[in-house]
Amino acid sequence: MEPEDHADSELYGRPGLLERWCWSGTKNMTTIIAISGSLRATSFNTMLVNAAVAAAPAGTTVEVGSIKDIPLYDGDLEAASGAPPAVIALKERIVAADGLLLVSPEYNNGIPGVFKNAIDWLSRPAADIPRVFAERPVGVIGATPGRGGTAMAQAGWLPVLRTLGTQLFTGGRLQVGGAGKVFDSSGALVDATVRGLLEAYMADFARFVAKQRSPR
Numbered sequence: 001m002e003p004e005d006h007a008d009s010e011l012y013g014r015p016g017l018l019e020r021w022c023w024s025g026t027k028n029m030t031t032i033i034a035i036s037g038s039l040r041a042t043s044f045n046t047m048l049v050n051a052a053v054a055a056a057p058a059g060t061t062v063e064v065g066s067i068k069d070i071p072l073y074d075g076d077l078e079a080a081s082g083a084p085p086a087v088i089a090l091k092e093r094i095v096a097a098d099g100l101l102l103v104s105p106e107y108n109n110g111i112p113g114v115f116k117n118a119i120d121w122l123s124r125p126a127a128d129i130p131r132v133f134a135e136r137p138v139g140v141i142g143a144t145p146g147r148g149g150t151a152m153a154q155a156g157w158l159p160v161l162r163t164l165g166t167q168l169f170t171g172g173r174l175q176v177g178g179a180g181k182v183f184d185s186s187g188a189l190v191d192a193t194v195r196g197l198l199e200a201y202m203a204d205f206a207r208f209v210a211k212q213r214s215p216r
């Protein structure tokens, strides 16, 4: 069935779903945009993003998004001039992708403010939440030099992702601890066990994303 045939179907009016279906009708690849929640040049989470790109299964492309140029959320700034260009650009990249992968550090057993700030901007204006987030397949992974593997931060994302109406991937977990030994000084993933876990996670997440983008 051609994507156009869906114009009057039940998909119409389900925010984001028709758009994703039309888009998927024009391509075979599943696209996932992965975003690191750290601004550090030598961020372990950015290294994990890059490793996820390399670990993408056949038929899946992992693109890299950045929160680097997103300012602190300011309601006055928004009221005066709307969302900043970096927010608009990242939003459109998320909309164009089939799935979203948040690669989150953990700060004080929670979500880093800089990453939450970016998601908060991306949720503005609220009328755009359905288009950007609703029913969008989302996964959360993370890396830390500590032992906890960002488990607490990953749990911290749950109410946020539920509020935004995403389809949270719960079919696997990737909590990378001891990151100082998992990646080398050039940022390469050198731990074979973690690489295997990452490949398994990406395969399962990509399958979940592909399934979610199919019409239901």
Ligand code: FNR
Binding pocket: 037, 038, 039, 040, 042, 043, 044, 045, 046, 105, 106, 107, 108, 109, 110, 143, 144, 145, 146, 147, 148, 149, 150
């Ligand atoms: C941390 N770090 C940290 N790690 C952890 O596993 N659990 C935690 O609760 C915290 N808390 C925390 C608070 C603050 C303010 C900072 C700056 C750091 C350590 C953190 O995991 C480490 O700095 C990572 O390297 C951060 O991720 P990136 O920047 O390497 O991606």
